[in-house]
Amino acid sequence: MRNNVLVRIYRFYLDGFRSMTLGRTLWVLILVKLFVMFVILKLFFFPDFLGRAGDDASKADYVANELVERME
Amino acid sequence: MVENISGSLIDWSRAQFALTAAYHWLFVPLTLGLAVVMGLMETVYYKTGDEKWKRTARFWMKLFGINFAVGVATGLILEFQFGTNWSNYSWFVGDIFGAPLAIEGIVAFFMEVTFIAVMFFGWNKVSRGFHLASTWLTGLGATISAWWILVANSWMQDPVGMVFNPDTMRNEMVDFWAVATSDTAVVKFLHTVLSGWVLGAVFVVGVSCWFLWKRRDKAFAVRSIKVAASVGLVAALLLAWTGDSSAYNVAKTQPMKLAAIEGLYEGGNGIGLVGVGVLNPSKERWDDGEDAFLMKMEIPRMLSLLATRDMDGYVPGIGDIIRGGYQLPDGTTALSAQEKIERGRSAIASLADYRRLRAEGDTAAASAARAELMEDMPYFGYGYLSAPGETVPPVGINFYSFRVMVILGGYFIAFFAVVLFLAFKRDISRFRWLHVVALVTIPLGYIATQTGWIVAEVGRQPWTIQDLLPVGAAVSGLEVGSVRTTFFIFAILFTVLLIAEIGIMLREIRRGPEQAASDVSNDKKA
Numbered sequence: 001m002r003n004n005v006l007v008r009i010y011r012f013y014l015d016g017f018r019s020m021t022l023g024r025t026l027w028v029l030i031l032v033k034l035f036v037m038f039v040i041l042k043l044f045f046f047p048d049f050l051g052r053a054g055d056d057a058s059k060a061d062y063v064a065n066e067l068v069e070r071m072e
Numbered sequence: 073m074v075e076n077i078s079g080s081l082i083d084w085s086r087a088q089f090a091l092t093a094a095y096h097w098l099f100v101p102l103t104l105g106l107a108v109v110m111g112l113m114e115t116v117y118y119k120t121g122d123e124k125w126k127r128t129a130r131f132w133m134k135l136f137g138i139n140f141a142v143g144v145a146t147g148l149i150l151e152f153q154f155g156t157n158w159s160n161y162s163w164f165v166g167d168i169f170g171a172p173l174a175i176e177g178i179v180a181f182f183m184e185v186t187f188i189a190v191m192f193f194g195w196n197k198v199s200r201g202f203h204l205a206s207t208w209l210t211g212l213g214a215t216i217s218a219w220w221i222l223v224a225n226s227w228m229q230d231p232v233g234m235v236f237n238p239d240t241m242r243n244e245m246v247d248f249w250a251v252a253t254s255d256t257a258v259v260k261f262l263h264t265v266l267s268g269w270v271l272g273a274v275f276v277v278g279v280s281c282w283f284l285w286k287r288r289d290k291a292f293a294v295r296s297i298k299v300a301a302s303v304g305l306v307a308a309l310l311l312a313w314t315g316d317s318s319a320y321n322v323a324k325t326q327p328m329k330l331a332a333i334e335g336l337y338e339g340g341n342g343i344g345l346v347g348v349g350v351l352n353p354s355k356e357r358w359d360d361g362e363d364a365f366l367m368k369m370e371i372p373r374m375l376s377l378l379a380t381r382d383m384d385g386y387v388p389g390i391g392d393i394i395r396g397g398y399q400l401p402d403g404t405t406a407l408s409a410q411e412k413i414e415r416g417r418s419a420i421a422s423l424a425d426y427r428r429l430r431a432e433g434d435t436a437a438a439s440a441a442r443a444e445l446m447e448d449m450p451y452f453g454y455g456y457l458s459a460p461g462e463t464v465p466p467v468g469i470n471f472y473s474f475r476v477m478v479i480l481g482g483y484f485i486a487f488f489a490v491v492l493f494l495a496f497k498r499d500i501s502r503f504r505w506l507h508v509v510a511l512v513t514i515p516l517g518y519i520a521t522q523t524g525w526i527v528a529e530v531g532r533q534p535w536t537i538q539d540l541l542p543v544g545a546a547v548s549g550l551e552v553g554s555v556r557t558t559f560f561i562f563a564i565l566f567t568v569l570l571i572a573e574i575g576i577m578l579r580e581i582r583r584g585p586e587q588a589a590s591d592v593s594n595d596k597k598a
Binding site: 015019061064067068 | 138144148149152155156159160162163189193194239241242417420423424427455544548549561562565569572576
């Protein structure tokens with residue numbers, strides 16, 4: 001019974017995506033946008049300052065230094 | 073101060089965030105507004121079973137879908153930029169910002185993704201009632217998302233319900249409900265969502281009038297106009313009310329923003345509201361002695377009434393806030409900007425001492441430094457400013473943006489009232505001048521929503537978090553060239569996407585509601 005419901009939901013989405021016309025164009029737009037924004041820009045431009053700092057204590061040290069030094 | 077961070081980096085980082093936010097805000101209000109309009113149309117279909125209403129709802133749903141698809145993920149980029157361009161801020165705000173955004177993400181994912189699929193795929197596959205519920209829940213999901221985003225934004229304008237922890241360097245939430253239901257959050261939510269409803273209504277009326285101008289699909293257009301203009305008039309009236317509440321709240325929590333919006337350099341009791349005015353471009357500093365205005369027309373004592381609910385109430389100007397010494401609503405005396413700067417520097421020095429002493433194991437001295445830090449913490453951000461004049465946001469852009477927003481708000485009330493009268497009492501298809509006016513009103517709707525956000529965000533300068541963290545301390549130490557390059561990449565990308573969206577939208581509008589009817593027929597055959 002449960003499987004039956006899951007299969008019906010799966011088919012509902014499958015049929016919906018298959019019957020899309022305008023929706024396909026929109027999905028292409030969304031995927032191109034996400035790729036450019038999150039992959040290309042992330043890889044080539046911005047260092048992950050906090051990520052490089054390591055654990056939370058190191059991140060806190062990093063931010064503390066930043067906030068103290070920026071006043072000086 | 074912030075000497076090791078260049079003004080250029082701050083400016084480009086702000087420009088990039090502003091660009092992304094402004095672009096994001098092209099889509100969100102239309103999503104919120106169309107959700108209500110198409111929800112009402114489908115409700116009429118549910119109640120009457122009249123296929124005309126199904127066709128009408130489905131047409132606007134298709135435009136909603138295009139707008140939603142092109143707009144989706146633009147908000148994610150803003151969250152992404154918090155981590156890359158504003159990493160100090162991102163860590164400093166801690167879970168205060170993270171919690172509402174996490175809730176927003178979960179709610180948005182489960183409600184919008186689930187029900188939007190039923191809304192688009194479910195015609196004739198689920199019951200009419202379930203489909204109607206899905207349509208409304210899609211709109212509700214978007215509105216709840218807006219709530220949590222605006223809670224996060226409101227906290228930046230009016231930080232409440234938290235305590236700064238110098239061990240973790242994060243602000244930690246101690247009162248969730250104070251954050252989630254602060255006056256600033258409630259007012260901002262109502263005002264922002266209602267502005268979306270107005271834009272949605274303006275859009276539907278404008279597009280419908282295009283059909284009337286083209287002398288096609290008249291019945292469909294008039295049906296759409298009646299629903300949308302009704303929503304628009306109610307929303308525009310409520311918008312005026314929430315705008316008043318918003319101004320009252322800003323007077324309490326961000327008096328410098330209010331003074332900048334009004335171009336008010338010297339305050340006092342019984343201050344008038346500048347209805348129309350031209351700022352004096354020669355005035356470059358708050359204390360240069362130049363007149364603030366070349367000309368102005370005031371409504372006597374109105375600003376005092378709006379800001380204090382008393383026609384003789386005291387409203388501080390920019391100079392008063394910088395000099396301090398006046399009585400605050402809670403009975404205490406306002407500190408001068410210079411005193412705040414000194415206490416901010418003391419707070420930052422205490423923070424450095426606390427962390428050094430703690431690392432050295434001197435518990436008693438560390439505890440004393442921590443106590444000093446907490447005492448001066450409300451002024452922490454002032455420690456990064458070099459001079460009192462840096463507390464003043466740009467006056468010109470705030471002054472003019474605010475007036476554009478308010479004048480357009482008044483115009484929308486009149487516009488919807490005229491449209492409703494002609495739609496219900498006359499044959500609106502004959503009033504060709506109105507069709508042109510309605511089309512021109514579509515961009516005015518966008519201008520109104522954008523200027524609203526300009527006032528909210530530029531008026532907050534120099535702060536990312538009011539009084540606690542200025543933009544110069546919040547920004548990541550990136551290369552200026554990287555931020556500048558990505559600014560132009562974003563600008564090009566956004567422009568291309570916007571052109572794509574407008575192109576797809578115009579094509580679907582030209583195809584008209586008949587195409588939607590054809591889709592319905594195909595569904596039935598299927």
